[in-house]
Amino acid sequence: MSIQIRDIEAGYVAGVPILKGVGVTVEDRSIVTVLGPNGSGKSTLLKSIMGFVSIWRGEVAVDGELVTRVPPHERTLAHSLGYVPQLDNVFGPLSVHENLEIGGARLSRSERRARTRELLRLYPRLEERSRARADSLSGGERQMLAIARALMTRPRHLLLDEPSAGLSPAAVEQLFGMLAEIREREDVTILVVEQNAAQSLAVSDRGLVMVTGEVALDGDAPTLLDDQRVSELYLGGVPDATPATASRGA
């Protein structure tokens, strides 16, 4: 019960709910993939955990503690969260090294240095390019950097918003390998929004499909992989199943 979202209604503008009664449970140390067509509220779901959108109903708990009252900038440390937003998630004019350091802004200087060195050792590709501007990196390297930066504070939960978007097939493969490896090494829980359904589910324990602000399907990754509705759904088809009829809570 690492991250629990209980029946939340959330959105950006008062009176326009984007999430309409969403409930999601992400078990400790699991990887959960969120699928769904564009605009279905996947990013908003991650933002509701981080505190970037207003929650009007329901609650979000991390490790059993309610986070809703904690201001966004305190949540990362207070609830051990790491966040990688969709697109533009590195600071182009800054070097790889500086991007990592920014991730440790709230650490002590010595901790920040040590952790930066440690992550650069773990990702030799980044180390080679540590003095290069982040906007000179390839797409795959950028995502690696963004994820490494989120790891600076050693979060126990990692929220990733479409990390494989726009990557080459080889880079996509590498990215999912990286996620599986991070889970083992860092002992984290990962909630990842993805469009590459098959590859993401392959490294996940569970998956869910969102459609127009509701959870339409929720189940074991292998079950979802076999479910033909999944491919229809996340490509934008309308489900004939009523929301959340699949093996919920499996």
Added chain:
Amino acid sequence: MLDFLLGVAVVAAIYGILAISLNLQAGATGLLNFGLVGFFGIGAYATGISTMHGAPWPLGMAIGLVLAAAAGAAVGRLGRTLAAEYWAIATLALAELLRLVALNTDSLTRGPQGISAVPGFFSGLGPQSRDLAWLGLAALVLALCWWVSQRVTGAQFGRVLRLVREQPDLAASLGHDVVGAKVRVMAISAPMAALAGSLYTHYISFIGPGQLEPFATFLVWTMVVVGGLGNAFGVIAGAAIVQLLFDVTRFIDDVFDIPSENAGGLRILVVGAALLGFLYFRSGGLVPERLRRIDARS
């Protein structure tokens, strides 16, 4: 001619202060303040009203600065509930509200007729040396504001502001208090605008609601865009250029034989054309922001 240029320079320096203030907000922090003139008005009216009641000028000026800092912080806090676009509209609305208050509370502000005979500085000097002294004063205050602005944007805090501007959600996820940073920037920059308002009121010895029209904000925006959003030095150059342009076009009606009631509109058109031209052909402004230099320092 020299008198004219001196006058332009004094007003340009005062507008330069406004441009520095707006640049801290819009350039460094991404706060789209369309109500800058409201803070100018707080300083101007604090000076006008205080001196009208016989208070010494430093008191009026100080009241303006304190009120503007408080108002700035309060407006910055609106960012907690309002998204950036709505915040921008709110600033415009608040400044208009202030103008309407100035227009309609006759007992306090003398309503539409405004407050005149505000004591000026350097009244012992002749007209030309007076303007020269004014230019020195305005330039000094401008330099001071520039220095403060460099301190704010150059330090560690400046990097946080850029994160807040480029990627507010990401900045928050990295542990930075986004709203807190905006509040601080507003509390530092709004008093600069008030200082400009106070100086301007002393310089022309008058403040009226007409000076709080949204056009003044638009003029400062043009200066900032022409100079280069995000670069304090460029923004001062932008203020000088746009102010000169704006004042030179004062003579449009003489040169081209245009009825003077149309000339006012034409001047605004010229400023608008400058704004559009820069947005279109050189959106970085004359002196674009040097992200690398400011950001890379750790």
